[in-house]
Amino acid sequence: MNINALVIGDERADVVVICQTLAITSAGSSHVEYATSLAEGVERLTHGGIDVVLLDLSLPDSEGNDTLLALHSAAPHVPLLVVAGAIRETGELQAIERGVQQFILKERADCHRLGYVVRSVIRRKPFSDTAAH
DSSP states (O other): OOEEEEEEOSOHHHHHHHHHHHHHHOSSOEEEEEESSHHHHHHHHTTOOOSEEEEOSEETTEETHHHHHHHHHHOTTSOEEEEESOOOHHHHHHHHHTTEEEEEEGGGOOHHHHHHHHHHHHHTOOHHHHHHO
């Protein structure tokens, strides 16, 4: 499976690990881009061609639900996967209502798990999106 991913996060070490992990685990070719702010991520999404967004909810210019709303508005058809240090149960429910399809904890983002989760999120795109293509 060819994967075009956008990683949005401001912690360079996390971004590097995610990029390397996706490059290693994709069963086809992978192209990983990264943005360090919400504004930069939204700008990149406007150009299209992204299959999945891997997102840290704490960014320099946005946080939490505001980040999710902005990304979902910019590209409602692109699956969102939150890569977080911790997940609060109440926040998870709200995030799912705002378009997040999956959460993964940073400490559990090993090569096999992250690759599997990304591929499954891409395959689970809503029926209405796949029917339009």
